[in-house]
Amino acid sequence: MQMNNDALPYLRSLHSLLSSISSSQNDTEDVSMRIDLSKRLVDLLIVQLEASHSFKDDCIDRLSEIVIRLEKLLPQSDKNKLLLMDLQKICDAKTVKAYDQFLEISSKIQRELIQLNTTKALELSKLLFGIEKDYCQQISDAIFAQNNLNSNSKESTSARNARSFSTHDMTAFIRDQFPEETETIIANVSFVAGGYSKFTADISLAKTTSLPKNIILRGDSDDAFGGMSVVDEYQLIETVYENGVCAPKPLAIAKNDDVFGSPFMLMEKMSGTCIGHMYDIPPIRSDSLVQDIAKKLSSIHSIPLKMLNKTTNGVDCLSSDKALSWISSSETSWLPLNLPSPAFSAAFEWLRHNVKLYDNGPRSLVHGDYGLNNLLIEDECVTGILDWEHSHVGNPSYDLGYFHPMAETLASWSLFLDAYANTGAPMPNEDQINYSVLLGATRVGVMVCQVRSAFLNNQETGIASSIGIAGDYYDVAVIRISNALEKVL
Numbered sequence: 001m002q003m004n005n006d007a008l009p010y011l012r013s014l015h016s017l018l019s020s021i022s023s024s025q026n027d028t029e030d031v032s033m034r035i036d037l038s039k040r041l042v043d044l045l046i047v048q049l050e051a052s053h054s055f056k057d058d059c060i061d062r063l064s065e066i067v068i069r070l071e072k073l074l075p076q077s078d079k080n081k082l083l084l085m086d087l088q089k090i091c092d093a094k095t096v097k098a099y100d101q102f103l104e105i106s107s108k109i110q111r112e113l114i115q116l117n118t119t120k121a122l123e124l125s126k127l128l129f130g131i132e133k134d135y136c137q138q139i140s141d142a143i144f145a146q147n148n149l150n151s152n153s154k155e156s157t158s159a160r161n162a163r164s165f166s167t168h169d170m171t172a173f174i175r176d177q178f179p180e181e182t183e184t185i186i187a188n189v190s191f192v193a194g195g196y197s198k199f200t201a202d203i204s205l206a207k208t209t210s211l212p213k214n215i216i217l218r219g220d221s222d223d224a225f226g227g228m229s230v231v232d233e234y235q236l237i238e239t240v241y242e243n244g245v246c247a248p249k250p251l252a253i254a255k256n257d258d259v260f261g262s263p264f265m266l267m268e269k270m271s272g273t274c275i276g277h278m279y280d281i282p283p284i285r286s287d288s289l290v291q292d293i294a295k296k297l298s299s300i301h302s303i304p305l306k307m308l309n310k311t312t313n314g315v316d317c318l319s320s321d322k323a324l325s326w327i328s329s330s331e332t333s334w335l336p337l338n339l340p341s342p343a344f345s346a347a348f349e350w351l352r353h354n355v356k357l358y359d360n361g362p363r364s365l366v367h368g369d370y371g372l373n374n375l376l377i378e379d380e381c382v383t384g385i386l387d388w389e390h391s392h393v394g395n396p397s398y399d400l401g402y403f404h405p406m407a408e409t410l411a412s413w414s415l416f417l418d419a420y421a422n423t424g425a426p427m428p429n430e431d432q433i434n435y436s437v438l439l440g441a442t443r444v445g446v447m448v449c450q451v452r453s454a455f456l457n458n459q460e461t462g463i464a465s466s467i468g469i470a471g472d473y474y475d476v477a478v479i480r481i482s483n484a485l486e487k488v489l
Contacts, residue, residue, distance in 0.1 A: 009192035009455050010045045011165065013466045016039055029421075034463075040470035043147040047139060053139045056099035059131045063091045066127050073120055074112055084111055103132065107345040114349035133482035134165045136475035145321075161199045161221055162191040169259045170203075174211070174266070177252040183207040197221060197389065198230070202269065212268050215251060217265035217340065225390035228313060231255050234265040236307060236388050240365070243303045244268075246296060247385050270384035272376030277446055279473045281372065282411040289380040290411035293403070296375075296382040301364040301396040301425050308365060309481055314392035319358040322394045323439060327351050330446040337453040343481045344449075347442045350488065357435050358395045362426035366392055370399040372406055397428035401436025402444075410467040431488075438484035445477035471474060 017038045021031050067087050074080045087105050090098045106128045113125040167186045173180050188204040199219040205211060220230050228236075234253040241247045248267035255263050276282045308315060314322045331348045367374075368390030376384035400420065407416035421427050428436075451468045454460035468474075 006456075007045060007049065009458050010029055010041055010469075011464075012458060013455070013469070014041055016462060017041075017466065030418070031442070031457050037463075037466055037470050040223055044143055044472070047142045047146055051142050053096075055135050055136060055142075058138075060090060060094055060098050060102060062127075062131055063087065066124065067091060067332065069120075069124055070109065073116070073124060074109070075116075076377070077235045080109075080112065082448075103342065104340040106131075106342040107340040110342045110345040111349045114346055114353060117353070125342075126486060126489055129346050129485060131481050133479055136478040136482075140475045140479070141473055153162075163199055163219070163261060165260050172256060173259050174205075174252070177266075178209075178211060180209045181211055182209075182360050184209070184211065192216075197227065198387070199260075199264070205268075206484050210250070216248065216267045216269050216270040216273055217260070217264055218267065220262040222262075224317050228391070229263060230265045230389075231263050232311075232313075233388050233391075236312065237265075237389055239307055239309070240303060240388070241298065243307060245299050245385060246382060247388070270376050271443055272378035272383035274375065274386075275377050276406075277373035278371050278405060278470075279448070279471060279476060281406050285411060286409045289377065290407055290416050291419040292381045293375065293407075294416050295423055296385060297367070297370060297399055297403070298420055298423035298425040300367055300385070301362075301399070302372075302423075303365050305363065305393060307364070308393065311391055312365075312391075314366075314394050318397040319361070319363060322392055323358045323398075324352065324355050325356070326439070326443060330443050334446045334449055337449050339449050339453055341478060342479060343478050343485065344442065344445065346485055347438055347481050350485065351435070351439055351442065354435065356489075357431055358397075361395050361397065361428045361432050363393060364396040364426075366394045366396055366398050366399070368392060369484050370402055395428060395432055395436070396425070397432040397436040398439065399436075400428065400433055401438070402440035404437045404440065434484070434487050438481065438488060441477065441480040441484050445481055448473045448477045 014183055017034050021034050021038075067084060070087070071084055072362070083105055086172070087109075090101050090105070095101075095187070105143045110125055111126060113121040113128075167189065171184065171186050174184055174186075178184070185206050186203060187206040190202050192200040199217070199221055201217040201219075203215050203217055205215065206215055218230055218233075227233075231253060234250055237247050237250045241249055248270050251262070251266040251268060253265045254260065257263065275284075305315070310316075327348060334344060334348075367385070367388065369387055370385075374385065374387045375382050376386065400417065403416065404413060407413050417433075448468060451465050455465040455469050
C-alpha cells in the first residue's frame with residue numbers, strides 16, 4: 001500500500017487514540033470505545049487507499065454524455081466555456097485528481113443549472129450530484145463491509161468542552177441565589193460530552209435544603225457553532241417550562257463572567273438519557289417512541305406566540321428571513337473549507353431560490369435542533385427537551401424536517417407525521433416539509449464539513465473529529481442532501 005500525505009491525519013489520530021489507551025490504568029468502557037474507533041479509522045484508511053480510486057474512475061466515466069448535454073443547455077459565456085473545457089479535459093485525461101476536479105467544476109455549474117430552473121437543467125443537476133451521491137454510497141458500503149461492525153453509539157467520556165472554575169465561587173453564587181441553602185456544598189463536577197457550542201456540566205450538591213441533589217450548568221463558549229446566549233436561552237426556557245413543555249426547570253442565571261468565565265445558567269437535572277444523534281441513530285425500532293417524540297414536538301409548536309418575549313429571535317421578521325439567514329451563514333461557513341460538492345452547491349442555490357415557500361404557512365416557536373442528541377428518553381418516552389439555543393419564531397416545518405432521518409430509522413416518516421398531525425397542531429404543507437428536510441440536512445452537513453476539513457488539514461485529530469470521520473458522517477451527509485434534493489427538484 002503506497003502512503004501519501006492524505007494518510008497523515010488518520011495516522012496522527014490513531015497515534016493519539018492509541019497513546020491514550022496505553023496510558024490508561026483500567027480496561028474501561030472508554031478504552032474499549034477508543035480501540036473500536038481506532039479499528040474503524042484503519043478500516044476507513046484501507047478503503048480510501050485501496051478502493052476509492054476505482055470508484056472515482058467509475059464516476060468520471062459517466063461524465064462525457066453529461067458534458068455534451070451541458071454544452072447545449074448552459075448560456076454561452078466565457079466562464080461557462082472554460083468550465084466545460086475543464087470538464088472535458090477531466091473526461092479525457094482521467095488523472096489521479098480527476099474526481100476532485102469534477103467536484104470543484106460541477107459545483108460551479110450547479111448554480112447555473114438551479115438558476116435556469118428548467119426541466120432539462122434540473123435533470124442535469126440531478127445527474128451531477130447523483131455522481132457524487134453514488135461515490136459516497138460506494139464508500140459507505142465499502143467501509144461497512146470492511147469493518148463489519150454495528151453503528152458505534154458510544155461517545156467518549158471525555159467532554160469536548162470543559163473549563164476549570166472555582167467551586168468556592170460557584171458555591172457562593174448558589175448560596176447567594178438561594179439564601180436558604182446556607183450549608184449547601186458542591187460534592188462533584190463533571191463536564192458532559194456533547195457539542196461544541198456550550199459548556200455543560202453535571203453538578204452534584206450535598207447538604208441541600210430546597211435544591212435538587214443534581215443540577216446542570218450550561219455556559220456560553222466562544223465557538224462558532226453556538227446560537228443564542230444562555231442569558232436569552234434562560235428566559236425562553238422559563239416560558240416553555242411554564243407552558244407545560246418538558247424542558248428542564250430553570251433555577252438561576254449569571255449574566256456576567258465573574259464566576260464561570262462566561263454567562264451561565266443552572267437548571268434542574270432531568271431523568272432519562274440521550275440515545276444518539278442525527279448521525280448515530282440507535283439500531284432500534286419503536287413506533288411508540290417516535291409517536292411520543294412527535295407529540296412532544298407539537299407541545300412546543302402549540303405555545304401561543306403572545307406568551308413569548310417580544311425580543312425572541314424571529315418574532316419580528318418573516319419565516320423566510322430566518323431561513324435565509326441560516327442558509328447564508330451556513331454557506332459562508334462552508335465555502336472556505338475547500339470541500340467542493342455539487343450536492344451542497346445545488347442545495348444552497350435551490351434553498352435560496354425557493355425560500356419564500358416558508359412564508360405561506362403556520363408560525364410558531366421552533367426548537368431549531370430537535371434531534372435525539374437533545375432529547376432525554378426513558379421507557380420509550382421523552383422526559384426532557386434540552387438545548388434551546390437555536391430556538392426562534394418561524395415555520396414549524398423546520399423541526400419536522402430536521403427529525404426526518406431519525407424518524408425513518410426508528411419507525412417511519414409517515415408515522416411521525418401522522419402522530420404530529422393527530423395532535424391538532426397546524427400542519428405545514430408538503431412542500432414546506434420537504435424544503436425543511438433539505439434545509440436541516442444541509443445545515444447539519446455544514447457542521448460535518450467543518451469537522452472533516454479540520455481533520456484533513458491536521459487542525460483537529462482528537463476524539464471528537466475522529467468519531468465523525470470514522471463514522472463516515474460526511475458521506476452520509478452528502479447522501480441525505482442528495483436524497484432531499486431529488487425530492488424537491
